[in-house]
């Protein structure tokens with residue numbers, strides 16, 4: 001069965017995503033144009049890799065890029081309340097304006113952990129640019145650092161979604177759109193197999 005056959009419905013197509021990413025990139029380029037030092041873009045691995053690759057190519061300002069890895073879900077669909085930074089950034093962000101690029105904000109646990117971590121490294125401001133936001137599932141409030149701003153691509157209904165970087169059990173990240181899995185592939189403990 002092809003990977004597409006596991007998808008029950010598509011929420012955002014390739015084209016809708018591309019249009020929205022262009023809008024976010026021009027908003028960011030405009031908001032940060034007065035700063036003389038390069039903007040630091042920090043991608044949250046692995047889920048943000050496609051969104052990050054797309055948005056940085058549309059931002060017109062000088063930037064540096066790094067990645068941070070935070071464990072949150074394991075291989076299921078239930079959020080882990082105590083995220084752990086398993087791989088830290090390498091570049092110095094002291095006195096810099098930082099934008100954290102996320103695939104999706106769900107409970108807010110990951111961002112809350114990241115905000116305090118990046119603030120402790122001396123960032124001048126920390127903004128968040130998340131591709132999707134699921135406000136209905138928020139449990140933890142997170143504070144942006146300094147004059148940080150919050151950007152989001154789309155508000156996501158309360159479904160577990162895959163594609164455009166987002167996975168279930170590490171699969172489906174390479175779908176060019178965002179969709180909802182058929183129920184037989186989403187129950188926790190089910191390991192999806194593609195053949």
Ligand code: IMP
Pocket residue numbers: 044047072073079080083102103104105106107108109110111159160161162166167168
């Ligand atoms: P939070 O800490 O609960 O906000 O979760 C954030 C992380 O959980 C995201 O960066 C995603 O990796 C993952 N996540 C949350 N919801 C989904 C989903 O619907 N599909 C895939 N991954 C998700």
